[in-house]
Amino acid sequence: MRTGDRTPWVVEPVSGPRPYVVTGGRTHSTHDLDLASLVKASQAGRGMELESEHELAFRLCLHGPVSVAELAARMRLPVQVVKVLLSDLLSAGAMVPAMPTVTVNPADPEILERVLVALRTL
Amino acid sequence: MSPYAPSDDALTPLKIVIAGGFGVGKTTMVGAVSEIEPLSTEETLTIASAGLDRLDGIDCKATTTVTMDFGRITFPAHGLVLLLFGTPGQERFWFMWDDLAHGAVGAIVLVDTRRLQDAFPAVEFFERRATPFLIAVNHFDGTHRYTPLEVREALGLRADTPVLTCDARSRESARAVLTALVGHAQRLAVPHRPLPSASPA
Numbered sequence: 001m002r003t004g005d006r007t008p009w010v011v012e013p014v015s016g017p018r019p020y021v022v023t024g025g026r027t028h029s030t031h032d033l034d035l036a037s038l039v040k041a042s043q044a045g046r047g048m049e050l051e052s053e054h055e056l057a058f059r060l061c062l063h064g065p066v067s068v069a070e071l072a073a074r075m076r077l078p079v080q081v082v083k084v085l086l087s088d089l090l091s092a093g094a095m096v097p098a099m100p101t102v103t104v105n106p107a108d109p110e111i112l113e114r115v116l117v118a119l120r121t122l
Numbered sequence: 123m124s125p126y127a128p129s130d131d132a133l134t135p136l137k138i139v140i141a142g143g144f145g146v147g148k149t150t151m152v153g154a155v156s157e158i159e160p161l162s163t164e165e166t167l168t169i170a171s172a173g174l175d176r177l178d179g180i181d182c183k184a185t186t187t188v189t190m191d192f193g194r195i196t197f198p199a200h201g202l203v204l205l206l207f208g209t210p211g212q213e214r215f216w217f218m219w220d221d222l223a224h225g226a227v228g229a230i231v232l233v234d235t236r237r238l239q240d241a242f243p244a245v246e247f248f249e250r251r252a253t254p255f256l257i258a259v260n261h262f263d264g265t266h267r268y269t270p271l272e273v274r275e276a277l278g279l280r281a282d283t284p285v286l287t288c289d290a291r292s293r294e295s296a297r298a299v300l301t302a303l304v305g306h307a308q309r310l311a312v313p314h315r316p317l318p319s320a321s322p323a
C-alpha cells in the first residue's frame with residue numbers, strides 16, 4: 001500500500017493562517033466510506049495547503065459530489081488508498097459528505113419510484 | 123422533510139451492477155448510458171496459493187488485474203445519482219461482488235447466448251444474496267437468437283426473474299434494461315401488495 005511508510009498526518013498551522021495537512025500512514029479509513037459514498041470539497045478546504053495526493057483528490061471534488069469509485073478511477077489508485085486519503089480530508093474538514101445523512105435503503109419502494117421517474121427523463 | 127430530500131447539492135447515490143462474462147458487452151452498456159466516458163478502475167490482486175503449485179512449502183502467489191467499469195447518470199432534479207459498475211463474471215471475483223452488491227439497487231446480468239454458461243456464477247451469486255437481478259441477452263449480429271424462455275430454462279432461473287433482450291450499444295436499450303431492473307426491484311420490495319378488490323361488498 002502506497003501510504004504505508006508515511007508518518008501519521010497532522011493538521012498544524014504554518015506561518016500564516018493556512019493549516020498544513022500532512023499525509024497519513026494509516027491503511028484503514030476512519031470514516032465509513034464505500035464505493036458509492038459521495039464527497040465534495042468544502043469551503044474551508046480551499047484555504048488549506050494539501051499534500052499532493054490529497055490536493056489532487058480535493059481538486060477532483062471541487063465541482064460537486066464525487067463518488068469514491070470515480071475518484072479511485074480518476075486518480076488511478078486502489079479504492080482502499082483513496083478511502084484513506086478521503087478519511088484524512090474529511091477529518092481535516094477539507095471535504096464534506098455530499099449525500100443524505102440517513103442511510104438509504106435501496107429496497108425502499110419510494111426511492112425506487114423516484115429512480116423510475118428519473119429514468120423516464122433520460 | 124423526507125430523509126431523501128436533497129440538501130444543498132447532496133445526492134443520493136444508488137449502485138447498479140452490470141455483471142457478465144468476458145466480452146459480453148459490459149463496458150459497451152456502461153458507455154451507452156453513462157453521462158461520462160466509462161472509467162476503469164484496476165485493482166491488482168494477489169491471489170493466495172489455492173490451486174497453484176507450492177515450492178518448498180512456500181505458497182506461490184499470483185497477481186491478477188481486475189478491471190471494473192464505472193459510469194454514472196446524475197438526476198439533479200430528483201436528487202439522485204446512479205452509479206454503474208461493470209464487473210467481470212468469474213467466481214474468483216465474488217469477494218469483490220460482495221462490496222458491489224451491498225446496498226445495490228440490483229444487478230443486470232448480461233448474457234451472450236453463444237456462451238450462456240458464463241452467466242452461471244453471477245446468477246448463482248445474486249440468487250444466493252437475494253439481490254434483485256435480471257438477465258439481459260445482448261444480441262450480437264449473426265448469432266442464433268434464443269427465445270427468452272430457452273434462456274430461462276438453460277439458466278434454471280426462477281419464474282419471477284425477468285429475461286430481456288437488448289443491444290448494449292444502444293442508449294435507449296440500456297435505459298429500458300435499467301427501467302426493467304428498477305421495476306423488478308420495486309416489485310420484490312413490495313411482494314404482497316394487495317390487488318384492488320374486484321367487487322366491493
Ligand SMILES: Nc1nc2c(ncn2[C@@H]2O[C@H](COP(=O)(O)OP(=O)(O)O)[C@@H](O)[C@H]2O)c(=O)[nH]1
Nearest residue numbers: 144145146147148149150261262263289290291
Ligand atoms: N454486434 C454487437 N457488438 C457488440 C454488442 N455489444 C458489445 N459489442 C462488441 O463486443 C465487444 C466486447 O464488448 P465489451 O463491452 O468490451 O465487453 P465486456 O468485456 O463485457 O466489457 C466490443 O468490441 C463491443 O463493441 C452488441 O450488442 N452487438
Ligand SMILES: [Mg+2]
Nearest residue numbers: 148149150191
Ligand atoms: Mg469490459
